[in-house]
Amino acid sequence: DQQVKQNSPSLSVQEGRISILNCDYTNSMFDYFxxxxxxxxxxxxxxxxxxxxxxxxxxxxxxxxxxxxxxHLSLHIVPSQPGDSAVYFCAASKGNTGNQFYFGxxxxxxxxx
Amino acid sequence: DTEVTQTPKHLVMGMTNKKSLKCEQHMGHRAMxxxxxxxxxxxxxxFVYSYEKLSINESVPSRFSxxxxxxxxxxxxxxxxxxxxxxxxLCASSQGDGRGYEQYFGPGTRLTxx
Numbered sequence: 001d002q003q004v005k006q007n008s009p010s011l012s013v014q015e016g017r018i019s020i021l022n023c024d025y026t027n028s029m030f031d032y033f034x035x036x037x038x039x040x041x042x043x044x045x046x047x048x049x050x051x052x053x054x055x056x057x058x059x060x061x062x063x064x065x066x067x068x069x070x071x072h073l074s075l076h077i078v079p080s081q082p083g084d085s086a087v088y089f090c091a092a093s094k095g096n097t098g099n100q101f102y103f104g105x106x107x108x109x110x111x112x113x
Numbered sequence: 114d115t116e117v118t119q120t121p122k123h124l125v126m127g128m129t130n131k132k133s134l135k136c137e138q139h140m141g142h143r144a145m146x147x148x149x150x151x152x153x154x155x156x157x158x159x160f161v162y163s164y165e166k167l168s169i170n171e172s173v174p175s176r177f178s179x180x181x182x183x184x185x186x187x188x189x190x191x192x193x194x195x196x197x198x199x200x201x202x203l204c205a206s207s208q209g210d211g212r213g214y215e216q217y218f219g220p221g222t223r224l225t226x227x
């Protein structure tokens with residue numbers, strides 16, 4: 001049973017526009033969330049995280065929003081750049097098993113120049 | 114050095130073979146992980162080593178045998194695998210084993226069982 005879901009397998013965005021990637025989770029015990037980015041033939045690379053005590057975390061062009069009541073998080077990339085084209089995974093963990101991450105299926109982002 | 118290396122990159126083995134996957138990190142991380150990823154699926158946790166001791170085994174079949182010889186090295190010994198075990202095997206490490214430590218991933222070993 002998939003506890004973390006990314007319902008959009010792919011997304012295309014024009015360069016300079018905003019990319020919004022979405023992630024939903026079912027387990028209310030999850031309290032720490034991360035986004036990873038993966039290029040072909042490479043392992044996932046950590047991008048940004050958020051704890052459940054916050055509803056927003058920002059790092060440069062990347063912002064993650066958390067809506068605990070909806071069990072939903074999103075990653076905003078603005079402005080999008082062609083180098084952002086990759087597969088993005090969201091992941092979640094719960095406090096007592098902090099390093100045990102549950103991953104979503106990924107969203108493939110294409111930024112069109 | 115923020116790199117996790119994995120060897121080999123690709124491996125083809127028969128169902129009766131014995132082979133090993135190797136993972137190495139020199140970041141001083143004390144937790145190391147093995148994940149399995151099938152096509153179009155998310156990475157699934159297999160094993161976690163914390164301070165060189167196995168702390169999590171996600172009910173993985175005994176034909177997969179992990180080993181952590183020292184804090185920098187993690188092996189996955191494979192024996193009598195099935196074709197459905199063909200997947201990308203990812204190794205990761207993190208500074209600690211608690212929450213808040215992001216995991217650094219290697220590029221993976223693409224395993225094909227014939």
